[in-house]
Amino acid sequence: MRLSVNKILEMKANNDKITMLTCTDASFAKLLDDEGIDVFLIGDSLGMVIQGFDSTIPVSIDDINYHMECCIRTSKRALILADMPFGTYPDPQIAYENAVFLMQNGASMVKLEGGENVAPIITYLVERGIPVCGHIGLTPQSINLTGSYKIQGKNKDQVDKLIKDGLSIQKAGATMTVLELMPSNVGKQITEKLKIPTIGIGAGKFCDGQVLNLYDMLDVYPEKKPKFAKNFLAGSSSIKDAIKKYVEEVKNGTFPDENYSY
Ligand code: KIV
Numbered sequence: 001m002r003l004s005v006n007k008i009l010e011m012k013a014n015n016d017k018i019t020m021l022t023c024t025d026a027s028f029a030k031l032l033d034d035e036g037i038d039v040f041l042i043g044d045s046l047g048m049v050i051q052g053f054d055s056t057i058p059v060s061i062d063d064i065n066y067h068m069e070c071c072i073r074t075s076k077r078a079l080i081l082a083d084m085p086f087g088t089y090p091d092p093q094i095a096y097e098n099a100v101f102l103m104q105n106g107a108s109m110v111k112l113e114g115g116e117n118v119a120p121i122i123t124y125l126v127e128r129g130i131p132v133c134g135h136i137g138l139t140p141q142s143i144n145l146t147g148s149y150k151i152q153g154k155n156k157d158q159v160d161k162l163i164k165d166g167l168s169i170q171k172a173g174a175t176m177t178v179l180e181l182m183p184s185n186v187g188k189q190i191t192e193k194l195k196i197p198t199i200g201i202g203a204g205k206f207c208d209g210q211v212l213n214l215y216d217m218l219d220v221y222p223e224k225k226p227k228f229a230k231n232f233l234a235g236s237s238s239i240k241d242a243i244k245k246y247v248e249e250v251k252n253g254t255f256p257d258e259n260y261s262y
Helices: 005-013 026-034 061-073 092-104 116-126 140-146 156-172 184-193 239-251
Strands: 018-022 039-042 079-083 109-111 132-137 176-180 198-201 209-212
Touching: 005 018, 005 079, 018 239, 026 039, 026 061, 026 239, 039 061, 039 209, 061 079, 061 092, 092 109, 092 116, 116 132, 116 156, 132 156, 156 176, 156 184, 176 184, 184 198, 209 239
Parallel strands: 018 039, 018 209, 039 079, 079 109, 109 132, 132 176, 176 198, 198 209
Antiparallel strands: none
């Protein structure tokens, strides 16, 4: 049976770190499931690592659905978290229709980027039975506005805004949230202020769980790898071993250390 939303909340309550990795195909889904990854993120970063685009913008809801269905067929335990891609949640009703499509095809939760601005959409989905994961900090779907993937929360105003965003998506009913690319002490402050689990990616060791792109942590793109993406294949005898090491290090809190944090 797959992990439930309640199980994820229980993990936070028990200080049991949540392990998440992106997953896009049946072979890796089996391997990741066998190694006990708690949550598979069918992330829109597949636009870059699977489809060869230079951003997440071109990814469609059908793309997410296709890769999600591949992962579902060969896994039994992981909670399936499906990204809502760019342009699929412009208003509550359209977001609802797109989220229903993913839920009816096997998602256990959907993820959307944004803070206060997406709170009404989150409430609309949650009130209709759809668990939602937030995503604050760096939000890659805004690349055409921001112009670069740069670290967030660098001054007090930015930190206050991140905390406000976290609190508003929590109030809106989000079950958990991703924190992307911010100093470790900012990840810590947000995690301490929120009751819902925080899942960090480049947000330091104090988050309630960690997520990485599978292709980054297997060092498929060494020339593009961000600082936070540890190469777990280095020193491992196999991909399976690398995943095992990731689970161990997230669970025992040794990843991410200061070499992989800001
Ligand atoms: O699509 C993705 O890989 C993500 C992570 C950055 C969390 O959303």
